Amino acid sequence: MEREQGALILRRLGLKATPRRLEVMQCLVGERMYLSADEVWNRIRVRLGSIGLPTVYRILDELAEARVITRIFSADRKQYFFMCANQEHHHHFVCDSCRRVVDFAQCGLEGLAGEIASSTGGRVLSHILQVNGLCAECSRTESEVAR
Amino acid sequence: MEREQGALILRRLGLKATPRRLEVMQCLVGERMYLSADEVWNRIRVRLGSIGLPTVYRILDELAEARVITRIFSADRKQYFFMCANQEHHHHFVCDSCRRVVDFAQCGLEGLAGEIASSTGGRVLSHILQVNGLCAECSRTESEVAR
DNA sequence: GTATAAATAAAAATAACTTTCATTTACATG
């Protein structure tokens, strides 16, 4: 992501294009694994000279609220983040072994909201969907190990 | 749930049928909202005389591991639990307003594992799916409020 | 009944976040 592009996204959200925010975005764009707040912090504070961990938390939270980045669910219940170029409705296939995230468009839930509405009488507002497993590479590696 | 039924489930899992475990199970069965560990704790400690909160956490964790109960995802990232009579593969429709949980069988993801496998080369092992919104009752209430 | 491994209590510890408030900075405006 070009810096100017990042600045544009931030301004559209009504957020100031600060060096810290741009650095957090730059850290996540192009990263193919999900990262925790302190991992982002460790990666960018070298380049920035200094940045507080609470600032990183705040920025990640803002970006997630604004849907610029996504939260990834993990069994350890810590917060993880991932930025996906895909702006359409999509979900993530997450590797349990190497943390790689791959997006996929097939949601499979198109009709579900209607079905739930008509069967329960309620109203569907959102859904969480995340598929986990082993990415191609880790899947291969595991087969080798099993040999 | 009959107590003897609970004891049977526990023994099948290789767990001792202790009063605390039975009480936790009894608390959750028949409950239609999801509960946190300390909510369960507050409900059962009256009846048990005394029980430590760590014990409740441990029991809930064991039961969740064993799939006797399910974890419910919430925006506050705390742990919530729900026991569903439904033993088949199913998911939950969770009310954002009153915490009610309704299960539904339609998964919609039957073909997804195969599609992901063939498009990425990886292997799907599990998935998280939770639908959120307003249950029938809260949906009605909200409409009334809006009037 | 008794031995034994499993379960629990109680207290302390952990760690992931959050809050607070004083200082700095982006940027709209003149």
Next chain:
DNA sequence: CATGTAAATGAAAGTTATTTTTATTTATAC
């Protein structure tokens, strides 16, 4: 370009859900 202002950040302290530890108790197999 200078400058006022709200927004952003740093630093330190605080919060709180959850976990760990270790000594004691208890379910259950024999």
